[in-house]
Amino acid sequence: MTAYIFRRLLQTVGLLFFLSVILFSLVNAAPGGPITAYAGRRPRPEKIAQLKRQFGLDQPLPTQYLYWLVGNDWTTIDSNGDGIKDSAGLRKGVLRGDFGFSYRTRKPVLEEIQSRLPNTVYLMSVTMLVALLIAIPLGVYSAVKQYSSFDFFATTFSFAGQAIPEFWLGLILIIVFYAWLKNPWTGEPLLPSGGISSLGSGFSLSDRLAHLILPVVTGTLGWIAWYSRFIRSSLLEILPLNYLRSARARGLTERIVVLKHALSNALIPIVTLIALDLPYIFTGAVLTETVFAWPGMGRLYYQAAIDRDYPLLLAVLIIGAAFIILCNLIADILYAYLDPQVRYE
Amino acid sequence: MIPQPSEFSIAIWKRFTRHRGAIIGMVIISLIILLCIFAFLSPFNPEKSSLAEKLLPPSSAHLLGTDALGRDLLTRILYGGRISLTVGGIAVAISLLIGVPIGALAGYYGGKVDSILMRITDAFLSLPSFLVLILLAAILREVELPIFQRNSVLTISLVIGALSWMTFARLVRAAFLTLREMDYVSASRALGASDRRIMLGHILPNGIGVVIVEATLQLGYAIIQEAGLSFLNFGIQQPTPSWGNLIYAAQSHFTKYPWLAIFPGIAIFLTIVSVNYIGDGLRDAFDPYKVMEKVGEWT
Numbered sequence: 001m002t003a004y005i006f007r008r009l010l011q012t013v014g015l016l017f018f019l020s021v022i023l024f025s026l027v028n029a030a031p032g033g034p035i036t037a038y039a040g041r042r043p044r045p046e047k048i049a050q051l052k053r054q055f056g057l058d059q060p061l062p063t064q065y066l067y068w069l070v071g072n073d074w075t076t077i078d079s080n081g082d083g084i085k086d087s088a089g090l091r092k093g094v095l096r097g098d099f100g101f102s103y104r105t106r107k108p109v110l111e112e113i114q115s116r117l118p119n120t121v122y123l124m125s126v127t128m129l130v131a132l133l134i135a136i137p138l139g140v141y142s143a144v145k146q147y148s149s150f151d152f153f154a155t156t157f158s159f160a161g162q163a164i165p166e167f168w169l170g171l172i173l174i175i176v177f178y179a180w181l182k183n184p185w186t187g188e189p190l191l192p193s194g195g196i197s198s199l200g201s202g203f204s205l206s207d208r209l210a211h212l213i214l215p216v217v218t219g220t221l222g223w224i225a226w227y228s229r230f231i232r233s234s235l236l237e238i239l240p241l242n243y244l245r246s247a248r249a250r251g252l253t254e255r256i257v258v259l260k261h262a263l264s265n266a267l268i269p270i271v272t273l274i275a276l277d278l279p280y281i282f283t284g285a286v287l288t289e290t291v292f293a294w295p296g297m298g299r300l301y302y303q304a305a306i307d308r309d310y311p312l313l314l315a316v317l318i319i320g321a322a323f324i325i326l327c328n329l330i331a332d333i334l335y336a337y338l339d340p341q342v343r344y345e
Numbered sequence: 346m347i348p349q350p351s352e353f354s355i356a357i358w359k360r361f362t363r364h365r366g367a368i369i370g371m372v373i374i375s376l377i378i379l380l381c382i383f384a385f386l387s388p389f390n391p392e393k394s395s396l397a398e399k400l401l402p403p404s405s406a407h408l409l410g411t412d413a414l415g416r417d418l419l420t421r422i423l424y425g426g427r428i429s430l431t432v433g434g435i436a437v438a439i440s441l442l443i444g445v446p447i448g449a450l451a452g453y454y455g456g457k458v459d460s461i462l463m464r465i466t467d468a469f470l471s472l473p474s475f476l477v478l479i480l481l482a483a484i485l486r487e488v489e490l491p492i493f494q495r496n497s498v499l500t501i502s503l504v505i506g507a508l509s510w511m512t513f514a515r516l517v518r519a520a521f522l523t524l525r526e527m528d529y530v531s532a533s534r535a536l537g538a539s540d541r542r543i544m545l546g547h548i549l550p551n552g553i554g555v556v557i558v559e560a561t562l563q564l565g566y567a568i569i570q571e572a573g574l575s576f577l578n579f580g581i582q583q584p585t586p587s588w589g590n591l592i593y594a595a596q597s598h599f600t601k602y603p604w605l606a607i608f609p610g611i612a613i614f615l616t617i618v619s620v621n622y623i624g625d626g627l628r629d630a631f632d633p634y635k636v637m638e639k640v641g642e643w644t
Contacts, residue, residue, distance in 0.1 A: 018468055023477075026484065140442050159366070159625075163617035165569055168592055168610035171599055175607075179600035193600075283473050287573050301476055302577060305483040313480055320473040326469065 005333065009061075010020035012325045019321050020094075024065050027093065027310045049319040053078065056091070067092050067102070068314075083242065099315035105306045109315045119196055120284035127216050127285075128277065131223035136270075138224070139231025144258055154228065161225025170218040170291035177214060193292035215292045219285050223277075230273060255336075268338045275331035279323040283316065360630040367626020370619035377426060377616055384423035391416065391424040392584045400602050410604045412594065418605065422612050424438035427566055432502045432587070436507070436567035439506025439559050444513025445556065449544050450512070452521025466514045473510045478570065482579035501580050505570050510557055516620075516623070520552030554631030561624035565617040572613050588613045 052058045056067050056077065060266040072089025092098035099109035101221045142154040174193045190213055192198065198207050238244070239262055284298035293299070297316065304312040336342045361367060384391075389407075394414035401409040409418040451462040481504045490500075524530065525548060533547055568588075574580035575589025583590060589610045595605035 015464075015471060016470055019472065022468075023480075026480070029484075103482075159618055159621055163565070163614050163621055164575075165572050165592075165610060165613050165617075167573060168606070168613065171592065171606045172378060172610070175603045176598055179603070269595070279473065286475060286479065287576065290577065302479065305479045305579070308483060308487075317473065317476055317480065320476060321471050324471045324473065 100311040116300045124281040127219040131220045135227035139228040143232045144237035158225040158229040167287040272331040278327045283320045356632045364624035364626035370622035374619040381426035387420040389417035389420040421586040428587040431567040432571045435502035436505040440510035444510030448514040448517025452518035565620040
């Protein structure tokens with residue numbers, strides 16, 4: 001198992017290297033280069049040349065990639081364009097945790113990410129938790145009562161839930177709970193239409209919760225639909241198995257048979273499914289965050305795409321891909337750990 | 346005995362029509378497609394503004410109301426449907442064109458070919474796809490290319506298709522891995538059939554079921570992706586309507602004029618639900634055991 005994990009980690013490094021080359025060339029192949037977004041509307045040519053030197057964009061692409069990856073503080077660069085390498089580079093490179101500076105705010109990219117990440121982790125973990133708390137009972141009950149009217153409605157709900165575009169659902173919820181429904185005592189909108197908390201007031205739990213409700217409902221519906229359907233079919237595969245028949249024959253109640261004996265096996269694929277969805281806790285949901293003006297990673301990325309803030313875009317993509325690969329590995333290991341039938345050489 | 350192709354498709358059609366959701370889905374999607382095709386019968390112009398009639402609520406003159414520039418919303422939704430459905434269709438075609446050959450070559454030849462092609466597939470699978478979609482759309486918005494004009498239907502479809510072929514590659518590879526060991530394949534190889542002929546003529550037709558089912562589901566997925574992208578204003582640009590950019594345009598005043606946001610979303614919703622039900626019906630139709638179990642036929 002250790003050898004397997006080690007080999008997978010090695011593959012991960014290779015895969016990330018490959019992806020970073022592709023994403024880096026993609027971003028830097030954009031015409032006009034990323035600099036046009038930074039230099040303003042009608043930049044003077046000298047200004048562009050100076051900025052290009054400053055960001056190392058005057059170098060050939062492979063050199064740029066090298067500087068991006070390992071930094072340029074070990075070599076000297078030409079800072080004033082006179083052809084003489086006069087000063088030491090200042091970049092440390094991605095491998096040492098330096099993702100460069102945001103073109104827009106001129107702050108370190110990692111600082112930008114750190115300021116947004118907690119908000120996304122907060123929103124997405126609540127969303128996933130709510131999804132599981134609803135999806136598991138829903139899936140279990142409709143599997144146990146297969147073809148009942150409850151199952152029919154749960155299945156229909158699941159099909160509908162997977163088909164609703166989340167940004168549209170968000171807008172509809174704002175129409176209903178912000179524009180139409182009013183708080184009967186104060187006459188204010190029942191729920192806020194966006195943001196993580198009200199401006200100007202201090203921390204208040206009820207205010208935080210009020211801001212959380214609509215984004216969580218918007219984001220969780222698709223996941224409830226998807227998880228509950230998965231749990232239902234996973235349980236349906238297990239329910240007719242002999243070991244459950246023998247458990248029943250030993251006189252165990254149906255409740256214990258389903259909730260203890262069947263569910264513990266049915267949840268194995270779910271655990272790996274959740275592990276595969278964990279990267280969203282980092283990347284966030286661009287559409288939901290946009291609709292609700294939620295100051296998280298998704299909106300950060302969206303804004304960066306509008307501004308063509310390539311260092312930021314690249315950093316989010318690379319870290320996002322690293323999360324995805326890592327979670328894939330975790331899913332595989334968990335699967336082997338939970339299901340003794342699975343063995344890796 | 347393996348049924349003849351004609352009998353086989355009749356059997357599949359029979360099983361498919363037993364799936365009530367799939368039939369309803371077929372009816373709804375056919376209606377939507379017909380309405381979109383005959384959108385030109387509408388008395389209104391989808392792109393010409395008439396400010397005297399702006400932001401009218403639904404009425405008998407304008408069934409779904411008008412937008413901020415006084416254009417009939419129903420007409421714009423139908424023309425937008427043409428765009429959204431076309432993007433979905435082309436995107437799926439592109440991901441089929443990439444994914445099926447990759448999966449076929451990997452599964453048929455195995456070994457080095459397989460491991461290289463599957464590493465590439467893994468690489469694509471480990472990208473946060475919607476974020477890359479946004480990046481590509483943002484880059485392509487700035488590029489002048491001969492056929493792929495900025496934010497055109499073709500460009501957006503290409504980008505969506507290029508990021509969603511991986512499932513096809515995996516499914517086709519799995520099908521080829523099992524089918525290539527079959528006796529009938531060895532037989533045709535012994536008779537001197539070329540690899541190409543074996544792959545296209547003998548193996549692919551037997552693995553086509555899963556591909557069709559997956560293509561249906563991918564169609565819905567591609568339509569949602571286009572809608573999301575256009576909602577972020579990185580997709581199809583105004584004045585050309587698409588379901589996503591209609592909702593994007595509605596955003597600035599949707600609490601006051603909710604119909605602008607509600608109706609395009611209903612169009613997306615109905616399309617995706619129908620497509621998913623059709624996919625479910627097809628899955629049952631290609632998987633006889635499952636459907637027989639359902640109707641209690643095999644006891």
